[in-house]
Amino acid sequence: MIPIYTVDAFTSTPFSGNPAAVCILQEFPDDDHWLLKVAKEINLSETAFLCAMGNGSYRLRWFTPETEVDLCGHATLASAQVIWETGAAYGIEQLRFHTKSGVLTAKRLNNGIELNLPAEPPAPAEAPPQLLEALGSVTPVAIYRNRLDYIVELESEGAVQELKPDFKILKNLPSRGLLVTSRSDNPDYDFVARCFFSPVGVDEDPVTGSAYCALAPYWRDKLGKSTMTAAQLSERGGRLKLQTADSRVLIQGQAVIVIKGLLLH
Known part of the structure; x- marks a missing residue:
């Protein structure tokens, strides 16, 4: 059974902000079709899939109900909230996410989380x-x-x-x-x-x-x-x-877990 959470991101109030699913894996499957099926089943704008690499580092991927995307801020914020709230990174104040957009970090603040994302100037x-x-x-x-x-x-x-x-x-x-x-x-x-x-x-x-x-x-x-x-x-x-x-954008926000469950299949 696989732990899965629904998290409202960029808010401190349940049922507001942007909901994302966060799915904690022991390892990524060889076939990405399973990841997409889960994202379709959850049917939120983004489902984040996390796999621990040790010392506060995680591999992170994001899926909409239709496709994998290169960058997602609210599901990254949601992932950090789950990691810290569940005690998975106890004593670690900065997380590192290895993604399709490079290494993203999340820093724990007194009243929220600060994401460090790549600037994408238009x-x-x-x-x-x-x-x-x-x-x-x-x-x-x-x-x-x-x-x-x-x-x-x-x-x-x-x-x-x-x-x-x-x-x-x-x-x-x-x-x-x-x-x-x-x-x-x-x-x-x-x-x-x-x-x-x-x-x-x-x-x-x-x-x-x-x-x-x-x-x-x-x-x-x-x-x-x-x-x-x-x-x-x-x-x-x-x-x-x-x-x-420089070439980064720092985004501060809060998040709240609203659903905790287990993925059975």
Whole structure:
């Protein structure tokens, strides 16, 4: 039997933030199809699979219900929460995750966890026809792209909040997904965002840690600030503290375990 958890990430309150499953393995199977079947069965935006390597190091992979992805922030935060809360890394204050995006770290703070993720700064890009068609009558202020996603800036927080993209069209976007963002109207936040990943089977993600690997460098350059606070305007909502440093993005957040169970098959 395999331990499995559901964890709400980027929140301290159950049933908010972004839920991820965390599955603790003794070793990875030879056939990745089993991992995908588990992710489909759990049917959350991400299922993290962990295997201990010793001394606070873990091999970590992430799956949506449709495919494996290269980078996921909220499921990494969820994984760190499970490791520390269950005592699997007692006395170790920094975890190292070996992933498709290199080594990621999680540092234990007095009131949360700090992820150290690779910066994925975007560059100006031409919009593919699917993107403009999916946005409908909405006119972008700017369109950018990095290796993972398209980034669209809109004129106001209200425009971001009210956006209703066509997910059927968006599914054909030649990227992992679409990040839509603007400056915040709320003085407590520097910018806001919503994140759509229809191409990998997640129409709207509640709180997307990896998205800020692009959004933090983007808004750093526009606002001239290396430390920022962002709000993700999904139904469940999320708040993130961000810092850019060299080629990395530091993201602070909290997480809470809501379900503990055993995978029988």
